[in-house]
Amino acid sequence: QMVEVLETNPVVEVTEEASLGPEISLEKPPEVNSELVAQSKEFKEQARDDFGIDWQKYIQDHETSEYRISSGGYSQDEETGFDKFVSKKSNLQDHLMVQLHESNLNTTETKIGEYLIGLLDRNGYLRITLDEISDLLKVDSQVVAKVVNVIQTMTPAGVGAYNLRGCLLLQASDEGYNNDVVTKVIEKHLGNLANNKLAIISKEEGFELEDVQAAADIIRQFNPKPGASFPTANDNIFVLPDVFVEKIDDEYVVTVNQKDLPRLRINNLYRETIKNKDASNKATYNYIREKLEAAKSFLRYVDKRQSTILNVTKAIVSVQRDFFEFGIFHLKPLTLQDVATMAGVHESTVSRATSGKYAQTPRGLFELKFFFSGGAQTQTGEDISTQVLKKRILDIVKLENPLNPLSDSEIAAQLIAAGVKIARRTIAKYRIELNIPNSSRRKHT
Template sequence: MMNKLTQSLEQRQKFLPKQILETVLLQMNSIDLEQKILEELEKNPALELQEIQESDSEQDLEEPLEEIDWEEILNFDYDEGIKGPSDRSRKNLGAPIQHVYTAVERLLDQITYLELSEKNRKIAEVIIWNIDEQGYLLTDLELLSDRLKVGIKDIEKMLQIVQRLDPPGIGARDLQECLLIQLELLGGNNLSINIIKNFFDDFANRRFERLENKLNCSKEELNESLKFISHLNPKPGEGSPTTPADYILPDLIVEEVDGELIVAVNDGNIPEIGISKKYKNLIGNVPSENDEVKKFLHNKIESAKWFVQAVQQRQINIVKVMKAIISRQDLFFSGEITQVKPMILKDIAEMTELDISTISRVTRGKYVQTPWGVFELKHFFSDGIMNQSGEEVSTNLIKSRLKSIIENEDKKDPISDDGMVEILQNEGFSLARRTIAKYRNQMKIPVARLRRIF
């Protein structure tokens, strides 16, 4: 078979590096953007903090350009050399963040105070590193035994020790084991231990009458035990202290000034950056025969320009999108915060003449501070359904009504999904039972049987 050359013509859509950079920055929130800018300042010497550029401008002009060592520039470690300006910018951004210990770090710290052999300490550490965020050990003990080349009894012995550290129940393999450990350590009575140990299925499914009959106890005794169990922690791994990441830093601020809503980017912590004048001047003073230096400087300056423009374009786009949201959600931003109109990404894309993917990146994971509180931008987007009068209402309004109905129901006889269909039908909303169930699941509300209180 002979090889032959062929020609073909085809069209391909390719993103330019500048477009990719704009896309990446657009989907970042303020905290991520701040970190990205600091990283870029360390990597690119042509990018400079504006405040440093202004304060050092006179000193830069006094430096004789003819004495520059080009070889030193090409071989200089910029990751090390740019640390001065970067560190100064960090000082201006606020006090250092205090380290907060994670659940794993706290457990590892506790086992250092136990009198354990090197072998057992190693086993305990491996167990701790295999605990998930909710505090459960999901790795099979046989697998840990094979990995550590130790007996299964050694693993079980150390697991019992880890499970009785603080918080109690950490490292349990299921909810039943987690609650039993807490009952043992926190002084649960015999009835509550018996419920979890021998009648866990009835307890989990809230079959309280059956429990009363099987345990041959009074209603008061059962209620007392169930109340004690209800105060146990089903997710011991989530008891970590609050970290700085638990606080929301809004990306946008909407303020009312003289009766008009003003949109601003919350960039108070984001460093002001620009192109270094020094590096701009260097290109014109590079010897003509030194093409390598000239190419190096040119690439760094172009990269810095792209980055500055991408940051500016990000601000323009998110402000444009926020203004369109305010225009569309006029009732909400006039103070009626329960009145969120049906709105999808396509609506804002048409108003701003931006692509839907751009709107998605702008609204993903970003928050706005308004006179009525801080809201995620996604809060303003929802599908719409028609009520019996022909008016389109937001699904958020339906969910809010469902939540209100469930919060005010009789917990001894909670309302079923069919019952909520009937209530909403009387209020002018025709919804199927499966739709009610879908909205309830989205709000992480259990079925009526599991909401029941004995």
């Protein structure tokens, strides 16, 4: 949007250095007939527009100052070294090529792999059959199948599949979900899963409904388009942090990265045109006034946007302080609504403000959405991370009587008795993620 404004509004311009001298206008005001020139007192009074904005005062306020975001940041003299750039994921093809050349394939198989990777669509699917590839390359289909299998073991999990079912099965295998519930639902019941007909799956396969529900929860977390998360070949492969989180004394301080934000100001030519009314004509004056109003709205928009990012990040940091102090196992549950309430904005605003935004922190560079996670609470309101919950479930199962293993409800009851608020359905979900069979299959006779 900034590029569009700079191209269409000659009043706004970017200044790279304050010492460049008089600005060169991007565009001159339109030529007007001299008969339209008005020098009357009434015309001069139009310096104050219909909205009560004194444009002359507005210009004066900006005469000696460039527009900078008011929320603070690094000084102008500070350099942005190469270490400030953090490499993003390469495009999908490059990412897979690196893995291909690190594999144990021979020269011919590697060439086949390069060809296959080039055939993958934007989502990471191989939309061509083995026989078609074999015919095109004039090689045995078994050789092609071997190379395809190698590609399907690469990251991101699910890449190189022929269809959605294959993509989900690859991800299930990669996550270690080799139990019969998850794989069977993917293989035979994607339609029922899509329509949430879990009872039908339970009845037809003889699975307990709670296990089907847990398997469904797991499958819905998989990515049906594993390649789509990668930038295209034309995307910038480097990102700069949008905000900085620094520990100063005993506090974490958040600042917006302004080093790479263009500094905007009102063009000198238009500033002088508005100030020197006697040298203007009405049409020119109205043209510039309209552009000034648009410029002011845009500058306010930029200021508000940066202010929102700042406030949202401050809210995140205040909740996740233990993460910055002690590490990943202290990441607390946090939702968009939680941050929206703290920042005083709508949930959708938080979603937009954190989408694709990065924070440089003492623990490294993180996308802001990284800090949103699930979990549970104790009865006193203390947050517990998902990782800690899984460990506690695993410990309970290890100590159970193998002749009379605990059901999910009984595990939940033990955690509730220990002060943890958790539902049986959540226990089932975490149990399957830990590859722990249900109680009937854990029973030793």
